Every structure is written in C-alpha cells, then in structure tokens.
Amino acid sequence: MSHLHHLHIVAVVNGYKINKVLIDGGAAISLLPERMLGKVGKHVSELVPTNIAVTNFSGDSTTAIGLVTLIVKVGSSERHSVFVVVPSKASYNVLLGRDWIHGVSAVPSTVHQSVLLWTEEGKPEIVKADLSLHVEQMHANFRIYNRKLKPLNVDRSLNPYNCEGCYLTSEGLSVKLRYPDMPYEPIGWDCDS
Structure with missing residues (x-):
C-alpha cells in the first residue's frame, strides 16, 4: 500500500544530500525545520527576518524564525527556493510545497511514489520516492510486559481478508466483493451489483 505513504525523496540542498524531503501539494510554502539549518550550511544569523505565522492542518500557528534561500536539486532540476524556517519537531528534514512544485513544473504522485520533472531539453524525468x-517504520518490537500472561495461540488458517462489501469507484459504490471460503454470511454492507 505504498500509495498511502507520504512522498519522500532524497534531494541535494545547498550541496548537501538530504533524505526525508517531503513533497507536499497541500502546503503553499516550503519549510525548513530550524534543526536543519546547520546541515545545509546556514546559521540563524543569516536568516531574513519575517513576521510570517505558519498554520498547520490542525489550526495551530507557529511564528517563523526567518527566511532563507537555498539551492534545491531534485534529479536534474536545480532551483533557488525560499524556505520559511520554523521551530519544528517535524518528521521531515525539508518540506517542498506548491511554490517549489509549480516553480519546477513538477508532477508529484503519491500513487506512483515518484515525481515527474522536465529536463532542460523538455524530456520527462522521473524521480522515484x-x-x-517506510520500510524502517514498518518494523515493530515485541516485548512481553506481563510475564504472567500466556502467549496467544493464533489460528494461521484464518484469512484476514474474508469480507463482503463494496468498493468505491469514480462512478460511486460498485461490485460486491465476495470470498467463497467464508464459513458464514457477513452482514453490514449493502450495495447493488
């Protein structure tokens, strides 16, 4: 289900290779967490003062520390971009917003986990996410915290995807999903197929 992941790429920012670069079409501006300033060769004293307040998706506002212009290289595309520096504990190292996306005419796709760019010759270039x-985040550590509890016996023959229902298409609800190996008749989903 990689299409549900955020679109993270590796980019070269001010000559430094940076991972966890989030491309976010929902953000109007590009952001740089304050902790990344030194990692891209900049210092707080080099910031241009600003009175911008950045509001996140939950409505909380943060006052920006300042503005900085950085050279961003993604694939063969290289562009000077203005970043709003914020005091953030974000999970990304750099956020490229619509200002960057539109500035380089990029077409980001979370479905394909890639970004389509155009070379100087006008040819398409695909940068993979x-x-x-995401692989690192999918690992889970298992620990028994209460040693008096017995381990669970899991019936490995159960199919976790036994279900009946509908799926959503551009035309609306469609096609009843059915798995014939179900030992019972499920209820709860109604649709015409």
Missing part, C-alpha cells in the same frame, strides 16, 4: 524510510 525514497521508500527506505
């Missing part, structure tokens, strides 16, 4: 971040 960095999926290593």
Whole structure:
C-alpha cells in the first residue's frame, strides 16, 4: 500500500544530500525545520527576518524564525527556493510545497511514489520516492510486559481478508466483493451489483 505513504525523496540542498524531503501539494510554502539549518550550511544569523505565522492542518500557528534561500536539486532540476524556517519537531528534514512544485513544473504522485520533472531539453524525468524510510517504520518490537500472561495461540488458517462489501469507484459504490471460503454470511454492507 505504498500509495498511502507520504512522498519522500532524497534531494541535494545547498550541496548537501538530504533524505526525508517531503513533497507536499497541500502546503503553499516550503519549510525548513530550524534543526536543519546547520546541515545545509546556514546559521540563524543569516536568516531574513519575517513576521510570517505558519498554520498547520490542525489550526495551530507557529511564528517563523526567518527566511532563507537555498539551492534545491531534485534529479536534474536545480532551483533557488525560499524556505520559511520554523521551530519544528517535524518528521521531515525539508518540506517542498506548491511554490517549489509549480516553480519546477513538477508532477508529484503519491500513487506512483515518484515525481515527474522536465529536463532542460523538455524530456520527462522521473524521480522515484525514497521508500527506505517506510520500510524502517514498518518494523515493530515485541516485548512481553506481563510475564504472567500466556502467549496467544493464533489460528494461521484464518484469512484476514474474508469480507463482503463494496468498493468505491469514480462512478460511486460498485461490485460486491465476495470470498467463497467464508464459513458464514457477513452482514453490514449493502450495495447493488
């Protein structure tokens, strides 16, 4: 289900290779967490003062520390971009917003986990997402915290996808999903097929 992941790439920012670069079409501006300033060769004293307040998706506002212009290289595309530097504990190292996306005429796709760019010759160039971040996040550590509890016996013959229902298409609800190996008749989903 990689299409449900955020679109993270690796980019070269001010000559430094940076991972966890989030391309976010929902963000109007590009952001740089304050902790990344030194990692791209900049210092707080080099920031241009600003009174911008950045509002996140939940409505919380943060006052920006300042503005900085950085050279961003993604694939063969290289562009000077203005970043709003924020005091953030974000999971990304750099956020490229619509200002960057439109500025380089990029077409980001979370479905394909890639970004389509255009070379100087006008040819398409595809930059693949960095999926290593998601692989690391899928590992879980298991620990028994209460040693008096017995381990669960899991019936491995159960199919976790036994279900009946509908799926959503551009025309609306469609086609009843049915798995014939179900030992019972499920209820709860109604649709015409």
